Amino acid sequence: MELLHNIALGFQDVLTPTLLFYCAVGTTVGTAIGVLPGIGPLVAISVLFPLTFHVPPDAAIIMLAGIYFGAEYGGSTASILLNLPGTAANAVTCLDGYPMARQGRAGVALFIKTISSFFGGCVALIVLIVLTPLIVKVALNFGSPEYFALMVLGLLAAATLSVASPAKGIAMVILGVLLGLVGTDVNSGQYRYVFGIPDLADGLDLVAVAMGLFGVAEITGRLVSRDFTESPERVRWRSLIAGREDMRRAFFPMIRGSIAGILSGILPGAGPSLGAFLAYGAEKRVSKTPERFGNGAIEGIAAPEAANNASVQAAFIPTLSLGIPGDAVMALILGALIVHGIQPGPSMIPQHPELFWSLVASFWVANVFLMFLNLPLIGIWVRLLSIPYSLLYPAVMVFICVGVYSLRLSVVDVASVLVFGAVGYFMNMCRLPTAPLLLGFILGAPLEEHLRRALIISHGELSVFVTRPIAASILGFCVLLMLGTVVGSLASSARRARLRRSAENAQ
Amino acid sequence: MKIPKHCDKPPGSHEKFDVMGGMAIAAVGVASAFIAHGYAFGTLRRMGPGYLPTVLSVLLIVVGIIVAIQRSDRDEEAASLAIRPLIAVLGSILAFAVLVRPLGLVIATLVTVPVAAIAEPKARPLPTAVLAVGMAVAISLIFVWFLNVPISLGWW
Numbered sequence: 001m002e003l004l005h006n007i008a009l010g011f012q013d014v015l016t017p018t019l020l021f022y023c024a025v026g027t028t029v030g031t032a033i034g035v036l037p038g039i040g041p042l043v044a045i046s047v048l049f050p051l052t053f054h055v056p057p058d059a060a061i062i063m064l065a066g067i068y069f070g071a072e073y074g075g076s077t078a079s080i081l082l083n084l085p086g087t088a089a090n091a092v093t094c095l096d097g098y099p100m101a102r103q104g105r106a107g108v109a110l111f112i113k114t115i116s117s118f119f120g121g122c123v124a125l126i127v128l129i130v131l132t133p134l135i136v137k138v139a140l141n142f143g144s145p146e147y148f149a150l151m152v153l154g155l156l157a158a159a160t161l162s163v164a165s166p167a168k169g170i171a172m173v174i175l176g177v178l179l180g181l182v183g184t185d186v187n188s189g190q191y192r193y194v195f196g197i198p199d200l201a202d203g204l205d206l207v208a209v210a211m212g213l214f215g216v217a218e219i220t221g222r223l224v225s226r227d228f229t230e231s232p233e234r235v236r237w238r239s240l241i242a243g244r245e246d247m248r249r250a251f252f253p254m255i256r257g258s259i260a261g262i263l264s265g266i267l268p269g270a271g272p273s274l275g276a277f278l279a280y281g282a283e284k285r286v287s288k289t290p291e292r293f294g295n296g297a298i299e300g301i302a303a304p305e306a307a308n309n310a311s312v313q314a315a316f317i318p319t320l321s322l323g324i325p326g327d328a329v330m331a332l333i334l335g336a337l338i339v340h341g342i343q344p345g346p347s348m349i350p351q352h353p354e355l356f357w358s359l360v361a362s363f364w365v366a367n368v369f370l371m372f373l374n375l376p377l378i379g380i381w382v383r384l385l386s387i388p389y390s391l392l393y394p395a396v397m398v399f400i401c402v403g404v405y406s407l408r409l410s411v412v413d414v415a416s417v418l419v420f421g422a423v424g425y426f427m428n429m430c431r432l433p434t435a436p437l438l439l440g441f442i443l444g445a446p447l448e449e450h451l452r453r454a455l456i457i458s459h460g461e462l463s464v465f466v467t468r469p470i471a472a473s474i475l476g477f478c479v480l481l482m483l484g485t486v487v488g489s490l491a492s493s494a495r496r497a498r499l500r501r502s503a504e505n506a507q
Numbered sequence: 508m509k510i511p512k513h514c515d516k517p518p519g520s521h522e523k524f525d526v527m528g529g530m531a532i533a534a535v536g537v538a539s540a541f542i543a544h545g546y547a548f549g550t551l552r553r554m555g556p557g558y559l560p561t562v563l564s565v566l567l568i569v570v571g572i573i574v575a576i577q578r579s580d581r582d583e584e585a586a587s588l589a590i591r592p593l594i595a596v597l598g599s600i601l602a603f604a605v606l607v608r609p610l611g612l613v614i615a616t617l618v619t620v621p622v623a624a625i626a627e628p629k630a631r632p633l634p635t636a637v638l639a640v641g642m643a644v645a646i647s648l649i650f651v652w653f654l655n656v657p658i659s660l661g662w663w
Contacts, residue, residue, distance in 0.1 A: 167577055170570055171532045171567065171570040174563050175532065175567060177559075178564070187556070188547065190546055190547070193539075220592050223589070390629065394619070394624050394638060395620075395638065397596065398616055398646060400600075402658075405603075406658060411604050431528070455551055456553065
């Protein structure tokens with residue numbers, strides 16, 4: 001069968017010292033980054049991004065991907081042991097992981113989370129193998145109207161799904177798109193929003209914006225809340241093996257979590273946090289004993305962990321098949337491909353099938369590495385957690401500054417980190433979501449390009465978006481999503497008004 | 508479902524931040540529309556450089572107003588404005604930006620670390636100094652020696 005043949009070829013490529021080395025580096029660094037609170041995968045990927053220039057494309061991608069996967073694996077270690085999530089998606093794991101640790105069952109929690117993550121990853125990989133070529137086949141018929149519609153869907157999803165206030169999300173997306181238009185307009189050569197600064201003529205740098213919005217804002221936020229004094233208890237190796245009862249309990253949550261994770265990974269802007277939240281909520285609703293959740297229910301770890309690992313792997317599906325990144329990490333990974341002269345999009349896989357299949361094989365290898373990294377090396381990760389934050393964050397600041405500067409040797413880029421760090425802090429203060437802004441920024445220029453092209457081809461007729469079936473159905477879905485969100489938010493504000501009134505009456 | 512948060516503030520005091528955020532958004536929209544006005548607009552058939560920016564700016568103003576007037580009290584704690592960490596972190600980036608070209612990577616790093624460390628009142632001078640030197644060495648090794656990034660180490 002051709003599928004097996006391709007997979008075999010992929011493994012043949014991967015089981016070479018070079019690729020295995022970069023996979024190992026990526027997963028180890030990623031896990032360490034994930035364990036350490038205050039540094040996210042985005043910072044790590046940005047810092048190691050320059051390395052990918054000097055390395056063949058498959059090695060580059062697998063290293064970056066390894067960091068991404070590793071960070072999700074590692075982040076939950078801190079969640080369980082310290083109640084401090086390493087990444088946003090691991091926040092849910094705190095809810096039952098930390099109570100389990102306090103009950104002396106930290107080892108079991110860590111074991112189950114590793115197994116669940118591995119399971120989620122494998123399932124996601126199977127979906128990736130099956131779904132991606134199918135999507136590519138459909139997408140080869142895509143024209144600019146379809147791309148535009150897809151990007152609108154992605155932006156809308158990002159703006160409305162994991163956000164408290166859809167209006168805020170939409171505002172951030174629009175702002176992001178405007179920021180994405182900073183630079184030179186390709187069609188006319190006109191400088192837009194450049195303010196006479198030459199370095200801005202190529203636009204704002206993605207890494208600088210991402211580091212400022214997420215990295216700097218996160219560090220500042222953590223310094224403000226100043227909650228990092230606890231040190232974790234030691235975890236003995238023997239305590240890691242979970243009993244049969246625990247494994248049995250974790251089994252179906254793993255499956256349900258994987259599904260939630262895959263769905264959230266495929267949808268742009270949704271991401272592992274959403275998947276983990278959904279998985280946890282679903283488990284609680286499905287459980288016959290929901291009161292156990294929050295007190296150390298094993299299902300409360302198995303499902304979200306399977307979900308977040310499945311999600312980060314499934315995020316590669318739209319990235320590799322359509323060339324549309326779901327978040328900043330995927331955008332950077334696409335950037336690494338572009339650096340090597342590989343044009344992302346539906347034609348990428350048909351033109352470079354060996355790249356796709358070796359990536360597939362290396363994802364599986366990464367999952368295996370992570371499983372073996374996490375179990376025996378738990379002791380080391382735990383010791384990492386006791387590094388005082390006051391030493392850690394200045395080091396991270398230096399890495400951020402040098403990392404960004406090393407990309408284009410531009411002081412303007414470093415200044416961008418400064419500006420967006422302040423902006424990010426302001427946004428966090430006003431509870432404005434930052435992720436939609438980043439996604440808008442990434443998709444801004446391509447969005448305009450496809451809109452323009454669609455309208456040129458249709459001679460200015462907006463109806464082109466309605467007459468073409470795929471574009472029409474995607475946009476129809478957008479309308480439904482908008483309606484659903486508006487109705488939902490109206491309903492919840494009505495509910496809140498009712499509650500407020502009854503609370504006032506009760507006084 | 509409560510996610511463990513690390514600060515406890517009275518609920519409901521968040522509204523003024525929401526309004527502030529919304530007005531900031533609308534203000535950005537106004538500024539952006541003003542700037543985009545200077546670019547050629549074009550027609551639907553041949554969209555000029557100013558088309559999408561203008562449309563988006565107007566949308567931004569509208570949504571900003573919606574955000575400002577929306578009541579969204581969700582029992583969230585109000586955010587705190589902590590000046591010291593903010594100045595320290597932003598200051599360290601500024602220090603690096605200003606120093607890296609004229610004085611080189613090593614000096615820039617040596618200054619960036621202590622400035623960032625200001626955020627932590629408990630930071631003691633000796634560990635900070637050791638960290639600064641350590642980072643300068645590590646950065647030089649990783650970026651200049653290993654990755655061959657052409658950043659000058661010093662002022663030459």
